Amino acid sequence: MSAKYILAFESSCDDTSVAILDTDYNILVNLISSQPEHLEFGGILPELASRLHIKNIVTLTKSALLSSKLNLQDISAIAVSINPGLVGSLIVGLAFAKSISWSLSLPLITVNHLLSHIFANFIDHKEITPPFLALVVSGGHTELAHFDTLTTFKVIGKTLDDAAGESFDKAAKLLGLGFPGGPVIDELAKNGNPNFIHFPRALPQKNNFNFSYSGLKTAIRTWLIKQNPDTLTQNMPDIAASVQQAIIEPLVNKTVLCAKQHKIPYILLAGGVAANSALRRQLTESAAKYGIEVYYPSLALCMDNAAMVAAAAIPKFMAGNFAPLSVNVSSLKGIRRV
Numbered sequence: 001m002s003a004k005y006i007l008a009f010e011s012s013c014d015d016t017s018v019a020i021l022d023t024d025y026n027i028l029v030n031l032i033s034s035q036p037e038h039l040e041f042g043g044i045l046p047e048l049a050s051r052l053h054i055k056n057i058v059t060l061t062k063s064a065l066l067s068s069k070l071n072l073q074d075i076s077a078i079a080v081s082i083n084p085g086l087v088g089s090l091i092v093g094l095a096f097a098k099s100i101s102w103s104l105s106l107p108l109i110t111v112n113h114l115l116s117h118i119f120a121n122f123i124d125h126k127e128i129t130p131p132f133l134a135l136v137v138s139g140g141h142t143e144l145a146h147f148d149t150l151t152t153f154k155v156i157g158k159t160l161d162d163a164a165g166e167s168f169d170k171a172a173k174l175l176g177l178g179f180p181g182g183p184v185i186d187e188l189a190k191n192g193n194p195n196f197i198h199f200p201r202a203l204p205q206k207n208n209f210n211f212s213y214s215g216l217k218t219a220i221r222t223w224l225i226k227q228n229p230d231t232l233t234q235n236m237p238d239i240a241a242s243v244q245q246a247i248i249e250p251l252v253n254k255t256v257l258c259a260k261q262h263k264i265p266y267i268l269l270a271g272g273v274a275a276n277s278a279l280r281r282q283l284t285e286s287a288a289k290y291g292i293e294v295y296y297p298s299l300a301l302c303m304d305n306a307a308m309v310a311a312a313a314i315p316k317f318m319a320g321n322f323a324p325l326s327v328n329v330s331s332l333k334g335i336r337r338v
Contacts, residue, residue, distance in 0.1 A: 004076040006317060007064075007100070008310035009057065011093030012085025012113045014049045016056040018064040019306035020075075023314050025122050028068040030300075030307040031060050050088035057096050072104055077322075079109040079313035081116055083330040084140070090329035098325055107322040109313040113304075114141055114335045117270040120297040120308035128295060133264045135255045136335065137279070138271035139165035139180075142211050142251070144258055145335050150315045155335055156258060157209030164247050165273045167213040171220055171243045175236070185240045186276050192241030197223065199246035209254050216246055248279045256286045269296040272303060 003022050010017040019030040033056040035049060065071060080097035082090055094110075101108040118134045134145045134153075142164045144157040162170075165182060172181020177188075199219050202212035220243060224232070232239065259267055267287055273279065274296050284294045301308060316322070 004317070005070060005074055006077050006079050006109070006310040006313055007061075007072075007075045008079040008306040008313060009093040009097050010081055010113075010116070010304055010306040010309045011053045011057065011089045012081050013089060013304060014044045014052075015304040016053045016060060017304065017306035017309075018057070018060040019310050020064055020068045020070065021123075021307060021310035021314070023076075023317060025126055025311055025314065027123060027307050028070070029064045030305055031064050031067070032303070032305055033060055044086070046086045046088055049086060050092055053089055053092040057092060061096075072100065075104070075106060077107045077109055077313065077317050079111060079309050079317075081113045081309050082110045082327065083112060083336065084333045085113055085329075085331070087329055087331050094327070094329050102325055107317070108325065108327070109316050109321070110323040110327055111309055111312040111316070112336045114138075114143065114271070116308040116312040117274075117302075118145075118268055118335075119311040119314075120270060120301040120305075121268045121295050122311050122314075123301060123307060124298050125295045128266060128268070131264055132266035132268050133255065133259045133262070134268045134270055134335075135251060135283075136271045137164045137251060137269075137273035139163060139169065139273075141271065141333065142213075143335055144209055144255060146258075146262060146264065151319070151337075153335065156262075157211065157254060158334065159211040159213065160203075161212055161214040162217065164211070164213065164251060165271070167216055167247050168244075168273065170217050171247075174217075174220055174224060175232070175239065175243075177240075182273060182276060185244050186278065188237045188240035189244045189278060190237075192237030192239070194241040194245035196235065196238035197242040199223070199242060201246060201250050203250070206257065209258050211250055211254070213247065244276070244278055248276065248282060251279060252282045252286050255283065256290065256292065259287065259292050260290050265292060267292055267294045269294060270302075275299050275302040
C-alpha cells in the first residue's frame with residue numbers, strides 16, 4: 001500500500017504554517033512563518049495578520065513541497081483549520097485550501113484549531129490510545145475534555161471568563177515585562193519563590209472543573225498599586241513565580257482530580273501554555289501519585305503549526321469524513337466537531 005500524505009494549512013491567528021504528514025503521524029515538513037510586525041503594537045492586529053497570511057502562504061507551500069520532495073500529485077488530502085480564530089486569518093487559509101482541493105479534486109478536511117493542539121501529542125507519542133483527558137490551555141482558551149474515542153468527546157470544564165494564556169500576557173503587561181508574557185514569566189519564575197505572594201485561586205470547589213482568571217488580574221493590579229518601584233525590581237523573580245503559580249495551580253489540581261474521579265488513565269496537555277515548564281512538571285508529578293500518565297508535545301509543536309492540523313485530520317481521513325467546498329470559517333470558541 002502506497003503512503004498517504006496530507007497537506008495542511010494553519011492560519012488561525014498570526015502564524016502562517018504549512019505542513020505535510022503521512023497518515024502514521026510522521027512529519028515530512030512543518031514550516032512556520034511568524035509575524036513580528038505585531039510586536040510594536042503590543043498585540044495582534046487582525047487586518048495586518050490577514051494581509052501577511054496572503055503574502056506568506058503561497059511561498060510556504062512551495063517551500064514545503066520542495067523540502068518534502070513531493071509534488072501536489074502525491075498529496076492524498078488537504079486539511080485546514082476553520083475555527084476558532086481570527087475570521088480574516090482563517091478565511092485566507094480556507095480559501096487557499098479550497099482552491100487546491102478543487103483544482104486537483106482532492107478531499108478537503110476541516111478541523112477545529114483546539115482539537116489540532118490536542119492531536120499534536122500523537123506526533124510525538126503515537127502510543128496514546130483513548131480514553132484520555134485533554135487540557136487545552138492557550139491565549140484564548142482553557143478547556144478540559146474527556147475523549148472516549150479519537151472522534152467523540154465531551155467538554156467537562158472551561159474558563160468562565162479569561163484564558164490562562166491571556167492571564168500570563170496581561171500579568172506580564174502589568175509587570176512591565178512585554179508581550180508575549182508567558183515565556184518571560186516562565187523564565188523569571190525559575191529563580192523565584194512561588195509562595196512570595198498568595199494571589200487568589202478562583203472556583204476551588206472539588207466538583208467544579210471550570211476555571212476563572214478575571215479576579216486574578218484585578219488582584220495583581222491592586223497589589224502592584226501598593227508597592228514601590230524598588231520592591232518590584234528587587235523581587236521580580238518571586239513576583240513572577242507567584243503569578244505563575246496562581247495561574248497553573250488550578251489547572252493542575254482540577255485536571256488531576258477530574259482524571260482521578262472519572263478513572264481516566266491518560267492526560268494530554270495541549271496549547272501554547274503547554275510549553276510552560278512549571279505546568280509540565282507539576283502536572284506530571286501530581287498525576288503520577290495516582291498512576292495517571294501525562295503527555296505533552298515537544299516545545300515546537302505547542303505553538304500554532306500546520307503539523308497538528310494534519311494530525312487532527314488523520315482520523316477524519318481514515319473515516320472518509322470530508323468537508324464540502326461550501327464550508328465556511330467561524331469564530332465560535334471551544335473544542336468542536338467541524
